[in-house]
Amino acid sequence: MQRGRILIVGAGPSGLTAAIELKRRGFTPRIIDKNSRPHAQSRALAINPRTMQILTPSGVTDRLLEKGWRMNHVHFRGPSDELLEVDLSELGGPFNFMLALPQYETETILERHLTEQGIPVERECELLRLEQKDDKVTAVLETSSGKEEVLHPPMVIGADGAHSVVRSQMGLTFSGSSYPQDWGLADVELEPTLSMDGPTMFDRSPNIFGVIPFSATRARIVADHVDPLENMPPILKVNKVNWKSTFRISHRLVNLYQKGRVFLVGDAAHVHSPFGGRGMNLGIEDAAWLAWQVSTGHTHQYMLDRRPVAADVLKTVDSGTRFLASNNTAIRLFRQKFMPVLGRTNYFQSQFMNIMSAENTPFPPWLEEEETV
Numbered sequence: 001m002q003r004g005r006i007l008i009v010g011a012g013p014s015g016l017t018a019a020i021e022l023k024r025r026g027f028t029p030r031i032i033d034k035n036s037r038p039h040a041q042s043r044a045l046a047i048n049p050r051t052m053q054i055l056t057p058s059g060v061t062d063r064l065l066e067k068g069w070r071m072n073h074v075h076f077r078g079p080s081d082e083l084l085e086v087d088l089s090e091l092g093g094p095f096n097f098m099l100a101l102p103q104y105e106t107e108t109i110l111e112r113h114l115t116e117q118g119i120p121v122e123r124e125c126e127l128l129r130l131e132q133k134d135d136k137v138t139a140v141l142e143t144s145s146g147k148e149e150v151l152h153p154p155m156v157i158g159a160d161g162a163h164s165v166v167r168s169q170m171g172l173t174f175s176g177s178s179y180p181q182d183w184g185l186a187d188v189e190l191e192p193t194l195s196m197d198g199p200t201m202f203d204r205s206p207n208i209f210g211v212i213p214f215s216a217t218r219a220r221i222v223a224d225h226v227d228p229l230e231n232m233p234p235i236l237k238v239n240k241v242n243w244k245s246t247f248r249i250s251h252r253l254v255n256l257y258q259k260g261r262v263f264l265v266g267d268a269a270h271v272h273s274p275f276g277g278r279g280m281n282l283g284i285e286d287a288a289w290l291a292w293q294v295s296t297g298h299t300h301q302y303m304l305d306r307r308p309v310a311a312d313v314l315k316t317v318d319s320g321t322r323f324l325a326s327n328n329t330a331i332r333l334f335r336q337k338f339m340p341v342l343g344r345t346n347y348f349q350s351q352f353m354n355i356m357s358a359e360n361t362p363f364p365p366w367l368e369e370e371e372t373v
Helices: 013-024 048-057 060-067 103-116 164-170 279-297 299-325 330-344 345-359 367-370
Strands: 006-009 030-033 069-071 073-075 082-087 098-100 126-132 135-144 150-152 156-157 174-178 181-189 200-202 207-213 218-223 238-247 249-254 262-264
Touching: 006 013, 013 030, 013 048, 013 103, 013 279, 048 060, 048 279, 048 367, 060 103, 082 330, 082 345, 126 164, 156 164, 164 262, 200 330, 249 299, 279 299, 299 330, 299 345
Parallel strands: 006 030, 006 156, 073 200, 156 262
Antiparallel strands: 069 098, 073 082, 126 135, 135 150, 174 249, 181 218, 181 238, 200 207, 207 218
């Protein structure tokens, strides 16, 4: 492919990763975002070992490690006591832990690194129209000055989220469904009454609560009802609420990851439950994978490589979410009586850790190649 100005629409983690990896491979992408700055809310928190491996060659992982909170265990608790613990130090590879870092901090680190490489994000720059005809792409932008700009990039990467303009302009479908109930989340300051060495899931049927720490005193509370501060486990002592919101979980997958010279990465291609912390990480992996295929001239393989991975992840996290959130009597009994026994088996532990770490999906081939150089 001609080494022209590849256009990246969206400067979230996926878009920024695409730009960083393309630049690392000798390209000079152009990245735009309609927002004036990264979102102030923490949003995605978990950075998994696969992402840390992917971002190591660029030097970004070292910066993430300086800021992030290492999570070494995953805890499951019943109405009173702990039911099960998973020790993430049993993970193989160079990173045997999860890293917790608010998304705005992750984005800030990625954007700073990209700017240092000579590629600033063009903010308050919006994609208005995108057309593709006779193998030629036409993109119409509205720049920060309010003027329209017409360009013909050799390739467009849509990293513009779940409400992707790129996806819409290409006429692609985003099929799937949403859970019937709204969920609630809150970023809070906590009393140190709970182990902060990793996520804790509380089964307090008919409600469930998840607590994801991102410092010794700060954590996110997620619940399957609109107010996560209602009916909380007694062990949780909240001192301050920094942010509170609601959301609706959807599981959706685009029909095509590529249409001619237009490609989708991240939430523009797939959205799903936060169970397992795979969302942002899957998008970062999409972006790095595509950058590698651009450099090798194998972009025709992109959808074949990535869509089946996303389909498997959506299926896995949907099943896990429904299992944990179900109020069915038999499932509740299984969770509280039998899962602690099953959960201590090597099979369960390894399967669960593979989901968390992304080891249940193909390893990025370029990392193996770079290790042998």
